[in-house]
Amino acid sequence: MHLHRYWLLLIFILSSYEVKSDLSDYIYPKSSPSYSNYGTIGLIQMPTARSLSAGTVAFSWSDNKPYQRGSILAYPFRWLEASYQYTDMENALYSDVAAFSGDQTYKDKSFDAKFIIMMETKNLPAVAIGFRDLAGSGYFSSEYIVATKKIKNIDYTFGLGWGYLGEDYGNPLIRIDEGFRERTLVSDTAGGEFNPGTYFSGPMGAFAGIEVYIPNAKGLRFKLEYDATNYDTEGFSDSSNPFFLYDIDPQETKINFGFVYPVNDSFQVKLGYTKGNTLSFGFSLKANFAKKNSLIKMNDPRVPTPNPDQWKDAAELRKLNTYRIALNRMGRKRFYLQTASINDDETEIEIAYTQSKYISAGRATGRILRTLDEVMPRNIETFKLTNLNGNVATTTIEIPRASISRYEPGNNTELLKREVKLTEKAYRPKKYKYQPDDTLPKNLWKITPAIRSQVGGPDGFYFGELALAYHSELILTKGFSLTTVATLGLYDTFGDLQQSSDSILPHVRTDIVQYLKSSRKGHIRHSAFNWFSQPSKNLYTKISGGILEEMFTGIGGEVLYRKTFSNFAIGAELWAIQQRDYRMLFQLRDYKTTTGHINIYYEEPISKLVFSLKGGKFMAGDSGINIDVARKWPSGLRMGVFMSRTDISEQEFGEGSFDKGFYFNIPIESLFGTFQRGMTPFGLRPITRDGAAVLNHPFRLYGLTDWKSAQTIFETWEDFYD
């Protein structure tokens, strides 16, 4: 009781620090919301109604005995926090067979979601509804409604919880439906299912807490909470459970406290004391990859062409000079002129080019056109630029030359946009007057370090490999090439992997551990011939054959119909494939099949959501659909969720019941200081299974034709003068 009085006194003293509002950001710097031990934004154990800005990706780690938890979080919208929790539960065995478990402890994986249903206003709190362990094993399954309001320098939180956040209070929802009275544990499934019938049912609990921002303490915060967690039933508390290893210390008090210190805007460390007997600690990292300078400031400015008048004079001497100067000056900036034409009255030049440096169509277009404006003959009045990718044309951008410099003062890209014309065309190189000599075949190659990661598997949170990778592109003719990636392993931790497949379906994905372990010395990741063509202005095709991906070889093709001014696209693909040997060289296993899908895409222009629907036959022979909903940003960041339903039963699918997960693609350039086009895809499933498995063939036509979309081009148009 005395202890509580001291807490109240401390809170009173800290909250009485009145400041001018414009100074508060300096007195309480780095005030971004902090993470709970559970991995999501919250107090110490309890959640809050706080969230982060859309486009943020975060990683949080905590140790709160008996749990060590790593969490990966994504914020596709300000109002949605989606997270994946990987928990090492030290009070339970790895499996229900002690001899097999050895000293390995239980690893639990789960998904959480929190929806901010009301943002904080001057007088009203932010309110959120959240779901813990939404489609996992159910060991931490709970739901909550929480409100958070900041007054002066204190964030106050109050919430109601169900499931493992439920205590012995009555459930008011019983008045609506008697079904809320009992919370039934669904135990006769393989786990991983959504069980909406159990949500918000059973006893209800209440929790509350504060996060006190300490003045002039470099962002340090103090947290205090009333913990509603029912530790008697959470996790492995039942000694009759064959996984059970030992009892955790009982809760001595429901009051937890802790401190959070933000080292900078991206990195926080924390220390806490829970249950009256457990010391907890952890850290978190975050970055918003939707922003241009998310972590590293971009330092890759456009370099103006020196002596532009001399270039113009030289280009005016004869047409061949004009073409060669365009080829040379663009090439210096890593834009590769493929073909060009000047019209008969010499007022217009049309150039088809390739590039692999810029994600932003606006930035690439701006840098090319500003260079051409510097060096092209003065009588050229119009530029037409056709972007090629895989030797197929995406969209042609036509722009009056005078507009480029007219709108540069003040970077007035909005007015410039009104003078831009987008057109569609099928690329026919022979129709251009200038086709520079290009000796084919030629081989472009590089050797790079490579990291192969296995995150969130049943044997541990992270396993990795450091390797040297050889990347090559042998261009045989325009549009026909052999691409190869082969690696030589240097160091790895895959030896500790032991999980084997229990799937009753063909093992098209679940032998991942054998693949990782057998290919450690070196392997061929991919080596396939690809031929791209464009039969008409909006129709694209691809035929590929060879080692298509890590686990399958084969031959097949894809077709896509996509228009510049339509948000819909439709395609199809068909593949005859055979499984590769675990060594990942040229040997094959016996399993063969055909797989193929109809693909439908829709880009919603307001929310920037991309809906992809894939229907057909999957690699393990099952048939059904895959739905993918993703949000994409002009920076290249993409966050999405997916799920599949096929004609196999939940028992045939195995643990997880059906395929689902989330992913994000982070633009590599946000981790460096220079522009570059690559992405690092990162996907998470509760568990890798064989059902609903899709062939990972490279250069999918929808991605290849990203700049076909007027929406994509104009979303990045503000980068034109960058």
Added chain:
Amino acid sequence: MIKLAVSLIFLMLISSCKGISYQQVYPLIKAATIGSPDLIITQDLANSQEFSFIKARFGKGPGVIMVLVAVDDSNIYQWASADEEMLYTLNGKVIRSYGLPYNISYLRNISPGFYSQGEFNTTLRLMNPNAYVTNNLISISEEVEILNILNPIKVKKYIIKSTINELNWSRENIYYVDINTNSVLKTTQYLHPNLPKLDIEFYLKF
């Protein structure tokens, strides 16, 4: 530097074999562990510059050359970098900045001989976020020493304590003033609570 380390951790967590080249990773690791290399101004480099310039370096970041672009009637020097960052100095003290992550502006101009003025208060505008604070400046020591900047030069070293009471923030700024010309040759200043220290060397061509 911590942001670079965070970047590397993200890279390790999320990377797959997507061709991140050694040439890209190495500078990142180097910058995260030992900082960026300093720019050394040699006599040849100084001679090769057409106009007066300063070498400015924030914390352990790379030193950059900023060229003198204007001097106004109040003897305020305007320096510009290739990245369009601007510093305005009055006898070596930065009184205004543009293009930095966190900028400042003194609302009342400081007197040119501020470093020997004793104690005075001035209003300082902090930007990103915007706030107006009172900056207390007090001269706490001065001593004669030899400064090696291209050549050994006899200078007076002034230490000025800069305090913002509202933020409980205080730092010591140092100015090395040429005894013969009375101009500042080198300085270490803390401009903004969110910025690391700024070292400036002045190379005047008049």
